[in-house]
Amino acid sequence: xxxxxxTGLRKTYGDFVALDSTDLTVEQGEFLTLLGPSGxxxxxxxxxxxxxxxxxxxRITFQGRDLYNAETGLCLPxxxxxxxVVFQSYALWPHMTVEKNVSMPLELRRVPAAERRAxxxxxxxxxxxxxxxxxxxxxxxxxxxxxxxxxxxxxFKPPLxxxxxxxxxxxxxxxxxxxxxxxxxxxxxxxxxxxxxxxxEEALAMSDRIVVMKQGRIVQMGRPEDIYGTPLHPFxxxxxxxxxxxxxxxLSVGDDGLARVRLPNGPExxxxxxxxxxxxxPVSLVLRPERIGLAPVAxxxxxxxxxxxxxxxxxxxxxxxxxxxxxxxxxxxxxERAMTEGPGRIQVAAADLLVFRKD
Amino acid sequence: xxxxxxxxATDGGRSQAVQWLxxxxxxxxxxxxxxxxxxxxxxxxxxxxxxxxxxxxNITALLTSPAFGRALLTTLVFAAxxxxxxxxxxxxxxxxxxxxxxPGRSLIGGVLMWPLYLSHLIFAVGWLIAYGPSGLVTxxxxxxxxxxPWTLYSVLGMAVVAGVSQAPLAYLYCLYGAVKxxxxxxxxxxxxxxxxxxxxxxxxxxxxxxxxxxxxxxxxLIIAVETLSIPLFLGRPAKIETISTQLYMLGVxxxxxxxxxxxxxxxxxxxxxxxxxxxxxxxxxxxxxxxTVKGKGVRTAPLRLGPWRWPLALAMWAFxxxxxxxxxxxxxxxxxxxxxxxxxxxxxxLTLDNFRQLFGNATxxxxxxxxxxxxxxxxxxxxxxxxxxxxxxxRSNFRLKGSLEALxxxxxxxxxxxxxxGVFYAAIVLPxxxxxxxxxxxxxxAYVMAALPLGLGVIQPAVAQISADLDKxxxxxxxxWLAAMRRVMLPLLRAAMxxxxxxxxxxxxxxxxxxxxxxxxxxxVMGVSMLTLWTNxxxxxxxxxxxxxxxxxxxxxxxxRILMGVKLYD
Ligand SMILES: Nc1ncnc2c1ncn2[C@@H]1O[C@H](COP(=O)(O)OP(=O)(O)OP(=O)(O)O)[C@@H](O)[C@H]1O
Ligand SMILES: [Mg+2]
Numbered sequence: 001x002x003x004x005x006x007t008g009l010r011k012t013y014g015d016f017v018a019l020d021s022t023d024l025t026v027e028q029g030e031f032l033t034l035l036g037p038s039g040x041x042x043x044x045x046x047x048x049x050x051x052x053x054x055x056x057x058x059r060i061t062f063q064g065r066d067l068y069n070a071e072t073g074l075c076l077p078x079x080x081x082x083x084x085v086v087f088q089s090y091a092l093w094p095h096m097t098v099e100k101n102v103s104m105p106l107e108l109r110r111v112p113a114a115e116r117r118a119x120x121x122x123x124x125x126x127x128x129x130x131x132x133x134x135x136x137x138x139x140x141x142x143x144x145x146x147x148x149x150x151x152x153x154x155x156f157k158p159p160l161x162x163x164x165x166x167x168x169x170x171x172x173x174x175x176x177x178x179x180x181x182x183x184x185x186x187x188x189x190x191x192x193x194x195x196x197x198x199x200x201e202e203a204l205a206m207s208d209r210i211v212v213m214k215q216g217r218i219v220q221m222g223r224p225e226d227i228y229g230t231p232l233h234p235f236x237x238x239x240x241x242x243x244x245x246x247x248x249x250x251l252s253v254g255d256d257g258l259a260r261v262r263l264p265n266g267p268e269x270x271x272x273x274x275x276x277x278x279x280x281x282p283v284s285l286v287l288r289p290e291r292i293g294l295a296p297v298a299x300x301x302x303x304x305x306x307x308x309x310x311x312x313x314x315x316x317x318x319x320x321x322x323x324x325x326x327x328x329x330x331x332x333x334x335x336e337r338a339m340t341e342g343p344g345r346i347q348v349a350a351a352d353l354l355v356f357r358k359d
Numbered sequence: 360x361x362x363x364x365x366x367x368a369t370d371g372g373r374s375q376a377v378q379w380l381x382x383x384x385x386x387x388x389x390x391x392x393x394x395x396x397x398x399x400x401x402x403x404x405x406x407x408x409x410x411x412x413x414x415x416x417n418i419t420a421l422l423t424s425p426a427f428g429r430a431l432l433t434t435l436v437f438a439a440x441x442x443x444x445x446x447x448x449x450x451x452x453x454x455x456x457x458x459x460x461x462p463g464r465s466l467i468g469g470v471l472m473w474p475l476y477l478s479h480l481i482f483a484v485g486w487l488i489a490y491g492p493s494g495l496v497t498x499x500x501x502x503x504x505x506x507x508p509w510t511l512y513s514v515l516g517m518a519v520v521a522g523v524s525q526a527p528l529a530y531l532y533c534l535y536g537a538v539k540x541x542x543x544x545x546x547x548x549x550x551x552x553x554x555x556x557x558x559x560x561x562x563x564x565x566x567x568x569x570x571x572x573x574x575x576x577x578x579x580l581i582i583a584v585e586t587l588s589i590p591l592f593l594g595r596p597a598k599i600e601t602i603s604t605q606l607y608m609l610g611v612x613x614x615x616x617x618x619x620x621x622x623x624x625x626x627x628x629x630x631x632x633x634x635x636x637x638x639x640x641x642x643x644x645x646x647x648x649x650x651t652v653k654g655k656g657v658r659t660a661p662l663r664l665g666p667w668r669w670p671l672a673l674a675m676w677a678f679x680x681x682x683x684x685x686x687x688x689x690x691x692x693x694x695x696x697x698x699x700x701x702x703x704x705x706x707x708x709l710t711l712d713n714f715r716q717l718f719g720n721a722t723x724x725x726x727x728x729x730x731x732x733x734x735x736x737x738x739x740x741x742x743x744x745x746x747x748x749x750x751x752x753x754r755s756n757f758r759l760k761g762s763l764e765a766l767x768x769x770x771x772x773x774x775x776x777x778x779x780x781g782v783f784y785a786a787i788v789l790p791x792x793x794x795x796x797x798x799x800x801x802x803x804x805a806y807v808m809a810a811l812p813l814g815l816g817v818i819q820p821a822v823a824q825i826s827a828d829l830d831k832x833x834x835x836x837x838x839x840w841l842a843a844m845r846r847v848m849l850p851l852l853r854a855a856m857x858x859x860x861x862x863x864x865x866x867x868x869x870x871x872x873x874x875x876x877x878x879x880x881x882x883x884v885m886g887v888s889m890l891t892l893w894t895n896x897x898x899x900x901x902x903x904x905x906x907x908x909x910x911x912x913x914x915x916x917x918x919x920r921i922l923m924g925v926k927l928y929d
Contacts (some may be wrong), residue, residue, distance in 0.1 A: 050835055051834075051835070052831050052834065052835065071654035075369065075839075077371055077834065077839065078831070078834040078835045079371065079834050079835070079836075079838055079839050081835075082837070083835060084835070085831075085832065085835040087828045087831070087832055089826060089828045091826065091828035091829050091831065091832035092832075093829060093832070093833075093846075093847055093851075094851070095850045096853055103835040104833070104836055104838075104846070105837050106839050108842060109837055110835060131676075152720050152832075152836065153835075153836075156836075156837065
C-alpha cells in the first residue's frame with residue numbers, strides 16, 4: 001500500500017532551485033533513504049514532508065489525504081501532520097528531563113497521565129534508556145541523546161518517521177551499532193521511515209530503497225543492490241561505491257548493449273551500456289575500483305586487457321588501493337595485491353565497464 | 360505559481376489570533392502617542408479646544424522665532440561636544456582596560472560604569488555640589504587661586520558633565536563590540552609583519568572598532584539632544600537655552616502651555632534623532648568589512664605598558680576621583696549636612712534635617728511608592744511584551760512581523776520627554792483614555808512605550824541564541840505555535856527576561872523626563888520631585904533624595920546579581 005506521494009514537488013529560494021520538480025512514492029512499512037552530497041536538497045525534501053517549510057510548488061499526499069497542495073493553497077502545519085521527526089541536532093529541550101522530553105508529545109495529545117507514564121516507560125525501555133529518565137539532555141552522551149530524540153519521535157506512534165542524518169554526530173564505532181539498532185526498532189514497529197544521509201554505507205546497509213539525489217534532482221531510485229550493481233547514472237556510481245569516471249569517445253553500440261569506445265590518446269576497449277545509447281559522441285565510463293583485475297578472468301562476455309602505468313600504493317588493512325594512469329586519465333584500483341610501480345596490465349570485463357552518454 | 364508563492368505556513372488558528380493581538384497592542388501603544396503630536400503640529404489650538412483650524416502656523420512660528428534658532432544651535436554644539444568628550448574617554452578606556460596590563464583594570468572599569476546607574480539629574484546635582492559656583496571644590500580652588508578658576512554654567516561645562524556621564528556607554532560598546540571580540544589572530548598577524556604594539560592598536564584594533572564607535576556616538580548624540588536636567592541646571596542660570604529646556608519651559612513651567620509650539624519642536628527633535636540614526640546606518644552600510652570572527656585561540660598576552668603602567672593607572676584614578684567619585688561623595692555629604700564649606704569640617708554641621716524634611720513631606724514620600732509601583736509594573740509589562748514581540752518577529756510565520764518589528768523599535772526616534780507629551784495628548788484626545796489622566800497607569804504606559812526597544816535589545820539576541828530546531832521539534836511533536844513558544848521558548852528565555860526586567864527597572868527608577876509632562880497631583884515620581892526640589896533651591900533635600908535613590912539602585916543591583924544571577928552590562 002502506498003503511504004506518501006510527492007508530485008512535482010519544488011522548492012526555490014529566490015532564483016536558486018533547491019528542489020526541482022520531484023516525484024516520489026513511499027510504500028507502507030518501507031525504509032526509504034534519501035542519499036546525496038551536501039546541499040543536494042535532502043533536508044529540504046524532508047522539511048517539506050514534515051511541514052517545517054513551505055514548498056514552492058507541487059503536491060504532497062499521505063494515505064490519500066493532501067498535506068500540501070500548491071493548487072488549492074493548502075499547507076498543513078507540522079502539528080497537524082502527526083509525523084515523528086528526528087533532527088540532526090537532536091533538538092532535545094534542554095530544560096526538560098529525558099522523561100519530560102519524551103512525554104511531551106503525549107501531553108500535547110492529551111493522553112491521560114497513567115497511560116502517558118506507561119508509554120513513556122515502554123518507549124524508554126525500547127531505546128534502552130530506562131535508567132536515564134530523570135537526567136537532563138546536557139547530562140547525556142551523544143549516543144544517548146540520539147536515542148532520546150528517537151524515543152520522542154516514536155512515542156506517539158506516528159504513521160511516518162522522518163530522520164535527518166541522525167547518526168552523523170556519532171563516532172564511527174557508535175554509528176555502526178546505532179545503525180543496526182535503529183533498523184531493528186524500525187522493523188519491529190513496522191514504521192514507514194524516510195531517512196536522510198550522505199553516508200553511502202549507511203544507506204546501503206539500512207534501506208529497502210535508496211533515492212540518489214544531486215543538485216535538487218533525483219538521479220536514481222532503487223533497491224541498494226540495484227543502485228550499487230547497476231547504476232543508471234555516472235553520478236550514482238560515483239557517489240555509491242566511489243567508482244572511477246573516465247572520458248571516452250563512443251565508436252559503435254551493438255543490440256546487446258556492447259559498446260566499443262576509444263579513450264583519448266588511448267586504446268579501443270569494450271564496455272556495456274545499461275541505458276539505450278545510439279550514434280557516436282563523447283561518453284563517460286564508470287569502473288568500480290574493486291572490479292579491476294590483474295589475472296585474466298574467464299567469464300561471460302569479452303574482457304579487456306589494458307596497459308597502464310601503476311603509481312602510488314596505500315595500505316587499507318583489508319587490501320591495497322593504488323593509483324593507475326591510463327593514457328593520461330587516473331584510476332583507483334582496490335585489490336588484495338598491489339601492482340609493482342611502473343608499466344603493467346589490468347583486466348576489465350566489458351560488463352563491468354559501464355558506458356553512459358556524457359551529460 | 361502565483362498561488363503557491365503567496366502560500367505561507369500557518370501557525371494554527373489560536374496562535375494567529377494571539378499574533379494579531381500582539382500586533383494590535385503594539386500598534387496602538389506606539390501610534391496612539393505619536394499621531395496626536397503630529398496632529399497638533401498642524402492644528403492652530405490645543406487639541407482639547409474645539410474649532411480646529413489646520414495649517415502650518417505652528418511650524419512657521421517655530422522656525423521664525425530667533426530664540427528657537429539660538430536654542431537649536433546651542434543644542435547642536437552642546438551635543439557635539441558631549442559626544443567628543445564621551446567617545447574620547449570611552450575609547451581610551453576600552454583600549455587601556457581591555458587590552459593592556461594596567462594594574463587594577465577591573466576596579467577602574469567598575470567605577471567608570473557608575474554614571475550609567477545614576478541619572479543625568481543626580482550626576483548634574485553631584486557636579487554642582489562639588490564644582491558649581493558655590494561648590495565645595497570650587498570654594499577650595501577659589502581660596503587657593505584667589506578667583507573662581509572655572510564655571511560650570513557654560514556650554515562647555517554642560518558638555519563635560521554630560522560627556523563624563525555618557526562615557527560608560529561608549530566604553531561598553533567599544534569594549535564588548537570590538538576590543539574583546541576582535542580575533543587576536545588579526546593582531547598577531549600584524550605583529551608578525553613587523554608592526555609594533557602601538558602600531559597594531561592604531562592600524563588594526565582601532566579601525567576594527569569603528570562600527571562600535573559610530574553606534575555609540577549616535578546613541579550618545581541622541582541622549583545629549585534629549586537630556587533635560589543638565590541644560591536646565593547648568594545652562595539656564597547663564598541664560599543658555601537648548602531645545603529640551605525650551606520644551607520644558609513652554610510646556611511645564613509656563614502657566615499657558617503653547618501646545619502648537621511644543622508639538623512642532625517635538626517633531627523637530629524626532630526628525631533630528633531619526634536623521635542621526637539614518638546617518639549611523641549610512642556610515643555602517645559596509646560594516647561587514649569590519650566583522651571579525653570571534654577569536655577561538657588563546658588570547659594574546661595583554662599589551663605591556665612597561666614604565667607607563669603606574670603613571671597611567673594614577674592618571675585614570677585621578678580622573679575617576681574627580682569626575683565620578685567626588686560628585687557622588689558630595690551628594691551624600693550634602694545630604695547629611697546643613698551646608699558644605701571648606702571653612703567648616705563637615706562633622707560640625709552634621710544633621711538629619713534633610714531626611715526629616717524629606718520624610719515629613721507626604722508628596723515626596725508618595726513619590727517613592729509611586730516610583731516603585733510604576734517601575735515594577737512597567738518593567739514587567741515591557742519585558743513580557745518584548746518577549747512576545749521577539750517571538751512573533753523571530754519565530755513565527757506571522758504576515759505582519761516586519762511591521763511589528765518596525766513599530767516596536769519606533770520609540771528609538773522619539774525622545775523620552777516627547778513620549779510623555781504624546782501619551783498626555785492621547786489621553787486628552789481619545790475619549791476612552793480620559794480616566795488614565797489621573798492614574799499611575801498613564802505613567803506605566805509611557806514607560807513601557809519608551810523603553811520597549813531597550814527590552815527588545817536584551818530579548819532578541821537571546822531568542823537568536825536558541826536553535827530553531829528546538830521549536831521545530833515541538834511543532835512536529837504536535838504543538839501549535841503558541842504551545843511551542845510557551846513550553847519550549849519561554850522557559851529557555853527566563854534568564855534573558857530577568858536581565859531585561861533588571862535593566863528596565865533600573866532605567867525607570869532613575870528616569871524623570873518621560874514623566875515630566877504627565878505630572879498631576881498624586882502621580883509624582885522621584886525623578887520629577889527631585890527636579891522640582893532642585894529648581895526650588897532645596898539643595899539639601901535634593902541631595903538626601905538622590906542619596907536614597909543611589910542606595911536603592913545599589914541594593915537592587917546587588918540583590919539582582921546574587922538572587923537572579925543577573926549582571927547588567929556584561
Ligand atoms: N533559507 C535558504 N535560503 C537559500 N538557500 C537555501 C536555504 N536553505 C537551504 N538552501 C539551499 O538549498 C540547497 C539544499 O539544502 P538542503 O539543506 O536541503 O541540503 P542537504 O541535502 O540537506 O545538505 P546537507 O547534507 O549538507 O544537510 C542548498 O544548496 C542550500 O544552500
Ligand atoms: Mg541537511
